[in-house]
Structures are given as C-alpha cells and as structure tokens.
Amino acid sequence: MSICAYLVIALKEAMRNLTKTMNALSDETRLRILRVLLEKECCVCEIMQALDISQSRASRNLGILREAGLLRARRDGAWIVYSVDKEGMQEYLSDMVKAIRKALEGNQVVALDLERLKTAVRVGPSRVNH
Amino acid sequence: MSICAYLVIALKEAMRNLTKTMNALSDETRLRILRVLLEKECCVCEIMQALDISQSRASRNLGILREAGLLRARRDGAWIVYSVDKEGMQEYLSDMVKAIRKALEGNQVVALDLERLKTAVRVGPSRVNH
DNA sequence: ACTAAATATGCGCATATACTCATATAATTA
DNA sequence: TAATTATATGAGTATATGCGCATATTTAGT
Structure with missing residues (x-):
C-alpha cells in the first residue's frame, strides 16, 4: 500500500473515532452505565445490580464504552x-461526558440505578439472582 | 390507560430524547451536515454540494437532525x-453541539466540506450533477 | 391551471446493532 | 491440580439503520 493510501486512512480515522464515541453514547444501557460509573468505579457484577441487567449485557456494553475510550479497566483480584x-x-x-452528565440530571431511570447502586455489593454474577 | 402508565411514559421520555439526540450525532454524514450548518444556514441543495452526496441522502439526514431538535427549518420561497x-x-x-464542533476542529473531511461550501450555490438538485 | 423546480418519502436491500443463551477464558481457592 | 468464581465472547435472532431509486408533495413562475 502506498504512503498516500495510509495518509488518507489516518485522515479518516479522526472522524471514525468520533462517530465511534457518539455511537457508544447513543444507547440507553450505556448511558446508564456511564452515569453509574461517574458515581463510583464498579466491577461488572455491581453494574448488573445497579441496572438490573444480565451479566453478558453488562459486560458487552462496558466493553463498547471502553473501546470508545470512555472507560478504563483494571484487574483487582478476581x-x-x-x-x-x-x-x-x-x-x-x-466534554461529551460532562454534557451527558448534565443532560441526565434529574432523570428518573438514573435515579433508580443510583439507588440500587447503593445496595450493590461486590459479589459475583452467580450470586446475583436476576 | 391509567394515570400511572402515562407517568411512566413521561419519565422515560427524557432518556428517549437523549438517546435520540446522541443517535442523530453518531453518523458521519450528519456530523458533517451539522458542521456545515454551523458555518452558515443552507438549503438542501447546498448541503448536497458541500458534502457531495445525493438529494435523498441530504434530505433524510437533515430530517433526522431536525427531528432530534438540533436543527430548525424555515421555508424561503422554493x-x-x-x-x-x-x-x-x-x-x-x-452543549453537545459545542463539543462536536470542538471535536471536529482541524478535521480534513470537514475542511473539504467547508471548501466546497464556499462555491456552493442555491441552485436546485436537478442542476447539481452528482 | 399547467409546467418546472425543490424537497420529502415509500420501498427494497445490505449491513449493523443489541440482546439471550451457552460456553470459553482467566484468576482464586481448596 | 481441581473446582469455583468473575468476566468475556461466539452463535443465533429480531430489529434498526443508511442508502439508492423512484415517486409524491409543495411551491414558483408563466
């Protein structure tokens, strides 16, 4: 592949990154996850509990947010x-995160998530009866 | 339908509006249109020329941005x-629009669009050879 | 009123998305 | 090392999205 072709790809990447971010933020589940994580860092099972969703759904959407550069992940034991x-x-x-946070102010769905987050415990998915 | 059911719908509407906005902003064509319109108001055929896209594509995406509350439309003659x-x-x-504008700063795709916008004229789609 | 012009929209197609279910992977503990 | 636990991921399915093509709709001008 020519140098020129690589350049064109690099120029298009900025746009692609942006649409990827916006795409990550255009889904209700992921907006809710993001909002919860603005409150406090969480493992997958805590997200499951806060949003009352399945393990695979939580994991997959966390991955999408991470891939978009919005989250970071670190291992802590198990x-x-x-x-x-x-x-x-x-x-x-x-900037986007700040705008989202503001847009979600007073949102009732979010309020419920944050309420459940308070009682969420770091116990594995197998012990979350969902 | 009970009052309660209506309330639940109203509570969910805020979230739905937000995802609708984010969805509108998660497509490259629409981000480009928005950026062009931040430069100057345009009719459909000017958008076609600036982005070098078809008439139906321009019209439909303008409609989606409008529906999301990001654009307004007024008739001016034809x-x-x-x-x-x-x-x-x-x-x-x-807030979102400002963030988008900043994110698109220096973007090459946008630069080309704005360049074409300069020479775009308010002449109908039928006279835009695309 | 008739014609032309500008924009919107129904339809079909190809692709992308989000979810569940089942299973794989990786770390912990017995 | 084997069993358990926490998370990730492949497969399948239902739905949503973006586009082009053709056509409908609305306004302008004669």
Whole structure:
C-alpha cells in the first residue's frame, strides 16, 4: 500500500473515532452505565445490580464504552474494575461526558440505578439472582 | 390507560430524547451536515454540494437532525433553509453541539466540506450533477 | 391551471446493532 | 491440580439503520 493510501486512512480515522464515541453514547444501557460509573468505579457484577441487567449485557456494553475510550479497566483480584478516567481521556471525550452528565440530571431511570447502586455489593454474577 | 402508565411514559421520555439526540450525532454524514450548518444556514441543495452526496441522502439526514431538535427549518420561497438554532435549542443540545464542533476542529473531511461550501450555490438538485 | 423546480418519502436491500443463551477464558481457592 | 468464581465472547435472532431509486408533495413562475 502506498504512503498516500495510509495518509488518507489516518485522515479518516479522526472522524471514525468520533462517530465511534457518539455511537457508544447513543444507547440507553450505556448511558446508564456511564452515569453509574461517574458515581463510583464498579466491577461488572455491581453494574448488573445497579441496572438490573444480565451479566453478558453488562459486560458487552462496558466493553463498547471502553473501546470508545470512555472507560478504563483494571484487574483487582478476581474482579475487573471499570472507571471513567476523567483526567486521562481525550478532551473531546470529557466534554461529551460532562454534557451527558448534565443532560441526565434529574432523570428518573438514573435515579433508580443510583439507588440500587447503593445496595450493590461486590459479589459475583452467580450470586446475583436476576 | 391509567394515570400511572402515562407517568411512566413521561419519565422515560427524557432518556428517549437523549438517546435520540446522541443517535442523530453518531453518523458521519450528519456530523458533517451539522458542521456545515454551523458555518452558515443552507438549503438542501447546498448541503448536497458541500458534502457531495445525493438529494435523498441530504434530505433524510437533515430530517433526522431536525427531528432530534438540533436543527430548525424555515421555508424561503422554493427552498427550505436549515439552520442550527443555537439560542432556541435545549441547553443539553447546545452543549453537545459545542463539543462536536470542538471535536471536529482541524478535521480534513470537514475542511473539504467547508471548501466546497464556499462555491456552493442555491441552485436546485436537478442542476447539481452528482 | 399547467409546467418546472425543490424537497420529502415509500420501498427494497445490505449491513449493523443489541440482546439471550451457552460456553470459553482467566484468576482464586481448596 | 481441581473446582469455583468473575468476566468475556461466539452463535443465533429480531430489529434498526443508511442508502439508492423512484415517486409524491409543495411551491414558483408563466
């Protein structure tokens, strides 16, 4: 492949990254996950409990948010802890996150999620009766 | 339908509006259209020329942005002029628009669109050889 | 009123998305 | 090392999306 072709790809990548981000943020499940993670870092099973959703659904959507650069993941023993890396993320991503947070202010679905989050415990999916 | 059921629907509407907005902003064509309209209000045929896309594609995506509350449309003679209503739109929408604008700064695809916009004329689709 | 022009939209197709179910992978503990 | 636990992921399915093509709708001009 020619140098030129590579350049064209690089130029298109910025746009692709942006649409990827916006796509990640255009789904209700993922907006709810993001909002919960703005409250506190969580493992998959805590997200399951807060949103009252299945394990695979939680895991897959966390992966999409991570892939879009909105979350970071670290292992902590048996768990993988997801968090919003407010400082480390690209500036345009943190702008979006701030806008989303504001847009979700007072939202009732979110309120319920945050309520359930309070009683969520770091216990595996197998012990979450869902 | 009971009052309760209506309340539940109303509570869910805020979330639905947000995902609708984000969805509208998660497509490359629509991000490009929005960016062009931040430069100057346009009729459909000017958007066609700036982005070098078909008439139905321009019209449909303008409609989606409009439906999401991001654009307003007014008739001007034979034309329908679309614009970003920066003052009139919901606050969370204008936050998103600002973030998008910043994210697209220096983007090459956008640069080409804006270049073509300069030479775009308000002449109907039938006279745009595409 | 008739014709032309500008925009919107129904339809069909190809592709993308989101979910569940079942299973694979990776780390912990006995 | 074997069993258990936490998370990721492949497969299948139902639905949503984006596009082009053709056509409908609405306005302008004669």
